Amino acid sequence: MARFDHVGISVPDLEAAISWYCGALDLTAAPVFAIPGTDLRGVMLLHESGYRIELLHRPSARPGLAPASALDAAGTLGFGHMCLCVDDVDGEFARLTEAGATVRMPPQAAPRPGARMAFVADPYGNLIELIDRK
Structure with a gap:
């Protein structure tokens, strides 16, 4: 049996995204992590109801889809x-x-x-x- 765990979102500024998501969605940030041997950093944000959002940051990331609707x-x-x-x-x-x-x-x-x-x-x-x- 499987259950949904989290959604991961790539962001251009990890600290600013942590601040916005925690403030806007009432989330709590776990410690920031880094993947050894890469330029990837991230953080898991937790909501008291159980859902989680993982924010990921790579300096070389390019913009993707930004849908209007x-x-x-x-x-x-x-x-x-x-x-x-x-x-x-x-x-x-x-x-x-x-x-x-x-x-x-x-x-x-x-x-x-x-x-x-x-x-x-x-x-x-x-x-x-x-x-x-x-």
Whole structure:
């Protein structure tokens, strides 16, 4: 049996990304690690509910997909977005945009009856979906 463990995101500035993710998503950073013999550094960020985000940094990394919407992300193979299940999509959307996330889709009804959803992007263009599953 398998279960999802974490998502890894490559970022251009590890310390700035740690600060943003910990502040915006209420995560706690484990110690920063380095992979011997490489220029790769990273950190695991932990949420009290159990989800984890691993931030990775290589100075030579190049920008990749920075989709303007979830539809754009689905038009490119590979990582499209991560999704956080929240109790209050509108409140979480407001909190994240105040923390510097950019609007990709304002809160609205989700395809699932009674649910709401929204999309924001982190400071590096990675999409974050917010959804309630009422």
